[in-house]
Amino acid sequence: MADLTLTNVRPWGMAAVDIVVSDGKIRDLVPAGAAGEPGERVDGGGLLALPGFINAHAHVDKSWWGRPWVSYGGESTIAGRIAHERAERDALGIPGVDNSLTVLREFLRHGVTAVRSHVDVDLGIGLRGIDAVRGAAEALGGAIEVEIVAFPQDGVIRRPGVLDLLDQAAAHGATSIGGLDPAAIDRDPVKQLDGLFEIAERRGVGVDIHLHDGGELGAFQFELIAERTRRAGLRGKVNVSHGFALGELPAGRQADLLDELAEAGVSWSTVAPVGTAPLPWRGMRDRGMPVGLGTDGIRDLWSPFGDGDLLRVALDFARLHDLRTDEDLGYAVELATTRAAGFVHRGVHDLAAGARADIVLVDAENVQDALMRSPRRELVMSGGRVVARNGELLV
Numbered sequence: 001m002a003d004l005t006l007t008n009v010r011p012w013g014m015a016a017v018d019i020v021v022s023d024g025k026i027r028d029l030v031p032a033g034a035a036g037e038p039g040e041r042v043d044g045g046g047l048l049a050l051p052g053f054i055n056a057h058a059h060v061d062k063s064w065w066g067r068p069w070v071s072y073g074g075e076s077t078i079a080g081r082i083a084h085e086r087a088e089r090d091a092l093g094i095p096g097v098d099n100s101l102t103v104l105r106e107f108l109r110h111g112v113t114a115v116r117s118h119v120d121v122d123l124g125i126g127l128r129g130i131d132a133v134r135g136a137a138e139a140l141g142g143a144i145e146v147e148i149v150a151f152p153q154d155g156v157i158r159r160p161g162v163l164d165l166l167d168q169a170a171a172h173g174a175t176s177i178g179g180l181d182p183a184a185i186d187r188d189p190v191k192q193l194d195g196l197f198e199i200a201e202r203r204g205v206g207v208d209i210h211l212h213d214g215g216e217l218g219a220f221q222f223e224l225i226a227e228r229t230r231r232a233g234l235r236g237k238v239n240v241s242h243g244f245a246l247g248e249l250p251a252g253r254q255a256d257l258l259d260e261l262a263e264a265g266v267s268w269s270t271v272a273p274v275g276t277a278p279l280p281w282r283g284m285r286d287r288g289m290p291v292g293l294g295t296d297g298i299r300d301l302w303s304p305f306g307d308g309d310l311l312r313v314a315l316d317f318a319r320l321h322d323l324r325t326d327e328d329l330g331y332a333v334e335l336a337t338t339r340a341a342g343f344v345h346r347g348v349h350d351l352a353a354g355a356r357a358d359i360v361l362v363d364a365e366n367v368q369d370a371l372m373r374s375p376r377r378e379l380v381m382s383g384g385r386v387v388a389r390n391g392e393l394l395v
Helices: 078-092 097-109 128-139 162-171 189-203 215-232 251-264 281-286 310-320 326-337 338-344 367-373
Strands: 004-011 017-022 025-031 040-043 048-052 055-058 112-120 144-152 177-180 206-211 238-242 266-270 291-293 359-362 377-383 384-390
Touching: 004 238, 048 367, 055 097, 055 266, 055 291, 055 310, 055 338, 097 112, 097 128, 097 377, 097 384, 112 128, 112 162, 112 206, 112 338, 128 144, 144 162, 144 206, 144 338, 162 177, 162 189, 177 189, 189 206, 189 215, 206 215, 215 251, 215 266, 251 266, 251 281, 266 338, 281 291, 291 326, 291 338, 291 367, 310 326, 310 367, 326 338, 326 367
Parallel strands: 004 040, 004 048, 055 112, 112 144, 144 177, 177 206, 206 238, 238 266, 266 291
Antiparallel strands: 004 017, 017 025, 048 359, 359 377, 377 384
């Protein structure tokens, strides 16, 4: 018996089907009206169906969303933002379960059913942020799956004791450990990367490194990351977040780096920020490099921007990279859905038999129309359970 049948929906804008769901997974897709399964039936009304969105780069521990407005302050540099956040976060209850829960609810309302979140780990808060994020996810009863990257926002080598905290986080369930600008922040890229990769190899976790450094300084660190990934046997478990330098380099240098990174199995996540250099996305796609999209911080002490809608991030990616054709615009939506499966350790994430039943319905003509308008999420299903309707949460 089916748990639920979602009737009359158009997967990726194709012909209407009924989607049969059992045990939280898609069991079958049949022509609309052909499903005769007993059990609950939900009318999809001919709406466009997409897989649940996967947020491949978030910071759900740090937001002040839902609280009184906080004016932007501090110095507009990486070091300045770090210092400002450390000085002000306690007054905003960061990290805290309620703050994280508010952000996760916004994600879910917008159709995000899985998220990879960096969570600060430092000498001031220890592992409290990880506990807060886990508590928030548990409060939603599994409606949104959260993977945690233990993230050293205040640096690694320059803060003795942080490597030990990252090791503890890896031992207690963090799926990855993070790094931050090994050259600019710690001023010792070899030592930071050696420390991170030693923990990752020993604990069997991934590595996800924020890298803002530009030009050849950034490129040098890409080379170090690729080399250590190969040496540690961590193919498919190492990610570069942001990696702005890649878009700044000459085409020939880009191609050589892409060959090296792809051979090592390094993935990439981007939030497609306005004003940055476009990534060589075609070269990344053609080499099979996984690329994911993320919201980054949502109304936090780094930035007042963001609303949790990954479709808007996909549109930013399309604008930044001047995507025009239907095929390319569809690719931007795939980055926010199917192509991001590996960022949350899923073998498949699609509207297909055997996939987790994470389904989003929108009133749109086709995928490209949905990308341009970012319409209200009419229905969100997570793990076979309807968790939102008409843009409002049911959990």
